Amino acid sequence: MPDGVKLAAEIYRPDAPGKFPSLMLLRYFRGGHQNAAGEFFAQRGYAVALVDCRGRYDSEGTWVPYVNDPQDGYHAQQWLGSQPWSSGKIGTFGLSYNAFTSYMAAPLGSPHLKCIFARSGQQTNFGHLYNDGVMQLNVIFEFGLHTKQGSQLQRIFPVDHPHYRRLPLIDAVDDFPNVQHVKDWFKHSRYDDYWKAYGIKEKYPSITAPAYFITGWYDNLLHENWRNFTGFRQEGGSEEARSGTKILVGNWAHGGSSGYPGLLDLQLRWYDYWLKGIQNGIDREPPIKIYVMGAETWRDEREWPLARTxxxxxxxxxxxxxxxxxxxxxxxxxxxxxxxxxxxxxxxxxxxxxxxxxxxxxxxxxxxxxxxxxxxxxxxxxxxxxxxxxxxxxxxxxxxxxxxxxxxxxxxxxxxxxxxxxxxxxxxxxxxxxxxxxxxxxxxxxxxxxxxxxxxxxxxxxxxxxxxxxxxxxxxxxxxxxxxxxxxxxxxxxxxxxxxxxxxxxxxxxxxxxxxxxxxxxxxxxxxx
Missing domain, CATH: 2.60.120.260 (Galactose-binding domain-like)
Incomplete structure (x- = not known):
């Protein structure tokens, strides 16, 4: 990085000579079939870089959730796209936090970024942590207080655990060391420049890469995904971003899209079209695919809200x-x-x-x-x-x-x-x-x-x-x-x-x-x- 911090990455490459399009994951957490995905795409002609966020796992620096990810993501894309084995075209991907990192850098305009595949990310972190002005306490107390430098991950408490009932709430925060980011989240309890700095709500006109968003009707980031879909489609900075962006919504909760049949094949078709120019028809498919509960069926749609509503x-x-x-x-x-x-x-x-x-x-x-x-x-x-x-x-x-x-x-x-x-x-x-x-x-x-x-x-x-x-x-x-x-x-x-x-x-x-x-x-x- 320009400040001298080095980010660690696992890189998968095809066992063949030549230049290949690259896929990048900027990750706060490992696992979740990430390595299997690296192998899958490398076998199909893609270089894959699994990059640890600043201060996480093997990367240097201090981890402050979200704040450094736009700049770090941009510079990682610039590095990846300029490697001798890279074709210069990059697609990003990720789930949850890692979904947000897949497009946080997009407004900065790396010429290498050509498409995004994001599952269950947010538009802004305020929209994630404060729904219409009300703090999502379980996220703050499970993710915010327990995920820190290195490899620590969130800890889940039963819903009736006394941890949640502590008052004042800031006293519960004070019980945990090295959680200044959580104190900042309390301090910024309205939508202000702190959140705008690393969100994308006001930045869609600067985004030229189309995105494929995936969420579920019971996902805590459902609303944020629809906001992103609408923002890309209405305000995106290129025709590709406006007309090419898509969304798929299933009947699952947060993270449930991992069980969607043919998920990797769908992701491959998306990359093949945007990064290799393969005319596989995904660009002509309707931009919306939803699961209709009650009828228990999938259906394609072309606008949101539906014109016949x-x-x-x-x-x-x-x-x-x-x-x-x-x-x-x-x-x-x-x-x-x-x-x-x-x-x-x-x-x-x-x-x-x-x-x-x-x-x-x-x-x-x-x-x-x-x-x-x-x-x-x-x-x-x-x-x-x-x-x-x-x-x-x-x-x-x-x-x-x-x-x-x-x-x-x-x-x-x-x-x-x-x-x-x-x-x-x-x-x-x-x-x-x-x-x-x-x-x-x-x-x-x-x-x-x-x-x-x-x-x-x-x-x-x-x-x-x-x-x-x-x-x-x-x-x-x-x-x-x-x-x-x-x-x-x-x-x-x-x-x-x-x-x-x-x-x-x-x-x-x-x-x-x-x-x-x-x-x-x-x-x-x-x-x-």
Whole structure:
């Protein structure tokens, strides 16, 4: 590197003379079939460089997560593309952290970088660690506190481990040496220049290489992958980046794409086209491939959201007692009456709603399409349910909830969870979202709320593709915590992680004619028209 730091790499090359296109992985972690991939591609005419990130494994320097990777990635590409056995063309690849490194350097414009193959990466690290202003606590405490210089990797705790409940949160951080990066993440609890420096959100016009993104409906980086796909397609710095970028979305959680049949063959076709000029037809295939849950089938699409989408409003309503699945909350096409009574619950940070189902990055015992019935028995969870569907209903695309709320707190969070209620009563998690109310207008300039005042709040439940079967019901939950996937909002308005003080919050959800809280579903007509 220009500063004298040397990065270590394992290099696989074809057993033949000549110049070959190169593939590069800039990795914070080893394993995960990386060496098998090196052998696979070397046998098919590619040089492969598995490069350890600065300060990791055999590389020199100090590891600071993410911060040095754009520059190091760029200089590694410049070195690799100029080797005597290189054709000068490079493709990158990676999974998770290593996916982010596969395109972090792309805006710097190495002339050697021709294509990217990234599985489950992010657009910005703020979007990864703070979803709409709310800290993803399990990522911070499992990855951030335990992954350090050398070869240490994250440590997974049970979701009910007292480690997560420590307050102030910064005291838990202080128990671990050499984690200044985590303290920085706490310090930068809004989207600012710290995150922009090594993210790509504002840099798509500088990226000329097309990317193939792969994610899953239950991946904690699903939303970030769709953001990247849209950014490349709409703002990419070349026609190849705009028209050539693709995305594949399966029914798996984070890391589950490793089990996708023919993954290496797909990756090979991508490289063969962009790095060897082989006309194998991958450029003519639709840019989107999604797994439609419920129908249990793969389908190709050409735009996102789908052009045939009918965005459909389902209104929250009740007689003022939507608390739990045993309450009177309804979800229907008709908005509430002028005098429809509001729903109320008490959010107590000392008694949070625990994560069950969804896109948490770890914990196979709770992530994915889990049955939510135990959560829906709580009085601090508002539950709104449709009647049985007359026929199958496909929902494919971005899902949003518009809430009218008031709180006794100056700062709090609201959560939203969509589930598929089967005829036997199972309530299977489909997608979820959360938003900090101080981030209701901006992720860069949060503003407190006035206790008791009614506000409007949009919550993104990210994206999904699901066919709700005939006879099933659609259910929406509203509450204020999803712990430990997300840090508990302590309802105080004090800086994140700085205090042990917690306050209960009196939460009110309005759904009368003047405050029509509603869910927006991207419904796909069954006739395709």
């Amino acid at each position: 009918k965005f459909t409003k389902l209104y929250l309503d009740s007689q003022g007692r939507a608390n739990s699945a045993g309450g009177d909350g309804t979800l229907s096409a008709s908005s509430g009456a002028e005098d429809s009574p509001a729903d109320r619950f008490v959010y107590d940070p000392d008694n949070p709603v625990y994560t069950l189902g969804g896109q948490i990055s770890t914990h196979d015992d709770v992530r994915g399409p889990k049955d939510r019935r135990s959560v829906q028995e709580r009085d601090d969870v508002l539950v709104y349910t449709t009647g049985p569907l007359d026929q199958d209903l496909e929902v494919t695309g971005p899902v949003e909830l518009k809430l009218y709320f008031a709180s006794s707190a100056v700062d709090t969070d609201f959560t939203a969870t969509l589930s598929d209620v089967h005829p036997d009563g199972k309530a299977i998690h489909i997608c979820e979202g959360i938003r900090g109310v101080t981030f209701r207008e901006s992720l860069e300039e949060p503003t407190p709320i006035e206790p008791g005042k009614i506000y409007e709040l949009w919550i993104s439940l990210w994206e999904t593709s699901m066919v709700f079967g005939g006879g099933h019901r659609i259910r929406m939950e509203v509450s204020s915590s999803n712990f430990p996937r997300y840090a508990r909002n302590q309802n105080t308005g004090l800086p994140l992680g700085s205090s042990a003080l917690v306050k209960k919050a009196q939460q009110t959800i309005y759904h009368d004619a003047r405050h029509p809280s509603h869910l927006i579903l991207p419904v796909i007509p069954d006739d395709g028209g």
